[in-house]
Amino acid sequence: MEHRFGRRALLRGAGGLAAAAVLPSLAACGTGTSRATTGGGSKTVIVRNSGGAYGEALQKGIYTPFSKETGIEVKVVNLSGTQMLAQMKQGRPQFDLIDNSLAQFARWVPENVLEPLDYDRIPSFKSAKLPENMVEEHVVGKSYYVxxxxxxxxxxxxxxxxxxxxxxxxxxxxxxxxxxxxxxxxxxxxxxxxxxxxxxxxxxxxxxxxxxxxxxxxxxxxxxxxxxxxxxxxxxxxxxxxxxxxxxxxxxxxxxxxxxxxxxxxxxRRQAQGHAIPKGAANVDAAYQLIDYTLRPEVQAGIAKFYPANPAVAAAYDKLTAEERAKLPGAPEFFDKGFDVDxxxxxxxxxxxxxxxxxxxxx
CATH class of the missing domain: 3.40.190.10 (Periplasmic binding protein-like II)
Incomplete structure (x- = not known):
């Protein structure tokens, strides 16, 4: 299945990613210097998500099996956008990876608080074949909500x-x-x-x-x-x-x-969800490993079994039953019934x- 999204991609492709101003009228105002290096092989990664049933499903479908495979402990915080932005502007966020909508990330790009992503550190990225507009300089998509x-x-x-x-x-x-x-x-x-x-x-x-x-x-x-x-x-x-x-x-x-x-x-109405790494993150290597794990088709399919998050990786739908796909507006048989937010x-x-x-x- 090929996903087709209505809005113009902010960046085209991953191999030659170039910076693009999402909101050119806003001046960058990040204040802190980045601590993002290799992360020192940390065995901990702190993730911000929105919690609730979605957060519980992420724990079951992604974080727990990821920790079992890698030995990296996943800690979760539930912070508002205002709280996150304040911490990121100070240059010392209390989280290493953000799970949020691409629309919210687009608002933050001009604030200069997100790390440009190194896609070479995400081995599963190429095989994931993500929709074009889920691949941006600072953000990589993983699913979408409707x-x-x-x-x-x-x-x-x-x-x-x-x-x-x-x-x-x-x-x-x-x-x-x-x-x-x-x-x-x-x-x-x-x-x-x-x-x-x-x-x-x-x-x-x-x-x-x-x-x-x-x-x-x-x-x-x-x-x-x-x-x-x-x-x-x-x-x-x-x-x-x-x-x-x-x-x-x-x-x-x-x-x-x-x-x-x-x-x-x-x-x-579909809206894309994805991951970004804040500037100043302390556990960058672990954050990249979790992004990479999330983009595996079997993991994307697994999370959809716990919560109807629509996978961005098309191959994930092949690993779901017809009954499971029937709950997902993003499945091939339903995709054309909806539309993408511009x-x-x-x-x-x-x-x-x-x-x-x-x-x-x-x-």
């Missing part, structure tokens, strides 16, 4: 919402809704445009005015704008809402436990759009 529609299977009888137009149709699919706010992720304007009839391949550049007009139509039915990943599942389980946007994978444990909930894979567009417009969204939500 924001999509979830709903209560008890809310609509024998009907089930199949498109964003259905989400917007409070007549045919009555009930309260929930959507994310900018504290959780970038505003969900793409869903409004899809509901209004814009084809997926014509979304960008986003027609912001048209999107907000569409949002006006659904607003009376929005009970809650969620700001944490677990809240949609709570609202749906309590029957406080009948439909919600949600980060894919956040409902799986509830569904496995018998909760009458389901996903709709059509129209899912990070370049959002980096240029996120501030203005989020400000407008907050004013709109207050009115």
């Amino acid at each position: 924001t999509l529609m979830a709903y209560s299977t008890q809310a609509f009888g024998n009907k089930a919402p199949g498109t964003w137009a259905d989400f917007w149709d409070a007549g045919a699919f009555a009930g309260n809704r929930s959507m994310g706010n900018p504290d959780a992720d970038i505003p969900e304007l793409e869903f409004a445009l899809l509901a209004d009839g814009v084809p997926m391949d014509k979304l960008y550049p986003l027609d912001v005015d048209r999107a907000f007009k569409a949002m006006d139509r659904i607003r009376p039915h929005i009970k809650k704008y969620w700001d944490t990943g677990n809240l949609p599942g709570v609202l749906l389980s309590r029957r406080e809402v009948a439909l919600s946007t949600v980060w894919h994978g956040r409902l799986d444990q509830l569904i496995a436990g018998g909760a009458p909930l389901a996903y709709q894979l059509s129209g899912g 990070i370049d567009w959002w980096l240029k417009n996120e501030s203005a759009v989020s400000k407008r969204w907050r004013e709109w939500a207050r009115d």
